[in-house]
Amino acid sequence: MSTRVAPQVTRGEITLQPSYFTSSLYVHPLREDISQLIHTFAERYLQGDKEQPFALFKTIWREQGWVWLHFKVFDGRSRERFIGVTLRSFAERTADTEDPIARVVALFGMYTFFSTQPSTSLPPVHSLPHIAIPIDILRTMTTIPDFLTDSTLSPLRPYATHILTKLLDEQIFHILPESSLLAQNPAVLPREVFIRDDVDPATLFGQSSAGEPSDVMGTLATKPPAKKKGRPSKRDKAKKAKDAVVGLDRWLEKSTFAYPDFPIPEPEASTESRTTHTLIAHPPVATRSSYAVQKTELLDKLSLGDTGHPPGDVSNVVARANEAVLTRLRRIDEMAAEKGLEVGGEGGDMTGLSRVDKAVEELREGKSTGGILNLLEGAGSRLGDQAAPPLPTENV
Structure with a gap:
């Protein structure tokens, strides 16, 4: 040697x-x-x-x-x-x-x-x-x-x-x-x-967490090292796991909402503050309402023929768009499966590719008029056979 x-x-x-x-x-x-x-x-x-x-x-x-x-x-x-x-x-x-x-x-x-x-x-x-x-x-x-x-x-x-x-x-x-x-x-x-151990390599080489250029290294023109071939070592796996935990902690800190402390009359009740995700504590009512308005305007324009399609051809246009989105999502799921990843079934039947498939199937059977456009109203889930819930008007 x-x-x-x-x-x-x-x-x-x-x-x-x-x-x-x-x-x-x-x-x-x-x-x-x-x-x-x-x-x-x-x-x-x-x-x-x-x-x-x-x-x-x-x-x-x-x-x-x-x-x-x-x-x-x-x-x-x-x-x-x-x-x-x-x-x-x-x-x-x-x-x-x-x-x-x-x-x-x-x-x-x-x-x-x-x-x-x-x-x-x-x-x-x-x-x-x-x-x-x-x-x-x-x-x-x-x-x-x-x-x-x-x-x-x-x-x-x-x-x-x-x-x-x-x-x-x-x-x-x-x-x-x-x-x-x-x-x-x-x-x-x-x-x-x-x-240094306390610096994120992605930030060091000019990429921030949001994907925007960073000025940490000033005029540094060196490119990051290429990914090593072969199986990752135990040290690489441990470092990757540590970085993932740190990133998850930072995301939880930004997205966690603490309920205010209300007076509790029961003496045996716990005084610890309850926490939940910020989207549950403060639902995005304005965003959801804006989406509903824009969806209605789109369907109205399609029905009037303002987009270049024949009037009354709404169902065909929406159906073709639903089929195109479903085909694209299936292709993405196949590509992820080839790499050993999973992107379509993490949330069960209520989320992911399976729910989109059910929403499109409901459109084919005539049970829905929007297909994936009605996901917020429960399309593709157990709520699909029921009346669509009303949009919330205030934060819960």
């Missing part, structure tokens, strides 16, 4: 794996720190400190602790990935879609971080001799001085020109194919996404 290559460390010494620096644990905080560096420089630069822009940048660099970043890791493999990801994050902010000041600060940061790699230490510390960069990003980076012609930004132009000239003359850049070809390793940052 082969083992994964890992850094060699002595007992009791902690080291960071290379995958840590490509994960969200490092990439997201690093991007936030770069944004803070750009914001601080732009704020102080625009306030009037324009005489020595690069000196101002170095002052902020030291104040925010960037000078100690190279001492974060010393292992060779981890350090190579650490430097590469950091330089790549700076290079991302030099795109022509960024603000000109942000592009200049990102160029300053990339140059400073690369140039301050320790070279005189014992034992020697691993360093990178080149900066890997896609050719399209390099092209946009070399155009930075062209956007610094404004009187406010002109003091930055000679410094940006000098740094670019120095990097190009010393052949620091290791040019890669265009970004669209995903030639960088890893192709997308962050490659590994850390998910």
Whole structure:
């Protein structure tokens, strides 16, 4: 059995794996720190400190602790990935879609971080001799001085020109194919996404419980992992069951209605509050009444021929619609049965596919005029042979 290559460390010494620096644990905080560096420089630069822009940048660099970043890791493999990801994050902010000041600060940061790699230490510390960069990003980076012609930004132009000239003359850049070809390793940052136990993965990857986009991860562009093949493990089953219980508890909290405490004359009576579903405590009278009105208007229009059908063809139109709905529900039930699911018979004869089937059968036999349109009046159930109950006029 082969083992994964890992850094060699002595007992009791902690080291960071290379995958840590490509994960969200490092990439997201690093991007936030770069944004803070750009914001601080732009704020102080625009306030009037324009005489020595690069000196101002170095002052902020030291104040925010960037000078100690190279001492974060010393292992060779981890350090190579650490430097590469950091330089790549700076290079991302030099795109022509960024603000000109942000592009200049990102160029300053990339140059400073690369140039301050320790070279005189014992034992020697691993360093990178080149900066890997896609050719399209390099092209946009070399155009930075062209956007610094404004009187406010002109003091930055000679410094940006000098740094670019120095990097190009010393052949620091290791040019890669265009970004669209995903030639960088890893192709997308962050490659590994850390998910806390108290965060719903669906919400984390941009989907809320209602199916709407969420902004929890901000600019996260990573897709959720694909579903694993084969049988689910015991851990997956336990997690799925736990999530289902939590979701059920949340739904019950939202939909449970507590009866108010009325005075009870009997001393032996229980004082605990009774609870029931909110739809039972507060029936949707307005919704049901609106449905009844709209159904009546539909049948009236069909009888008058306002929908393009011949007048008096109400029964045929309603019958065809009932048959189409029943056929569709049967197909859905068959598809669910093929996957081991059950959708048509959970509520017995009073609900589901069986009741719809009975309602359509009543329409065929002439016992009903609406079929599934009369489900609220008891169609397809034991109430179907009785008179339709009147619509409630007030909450029970």
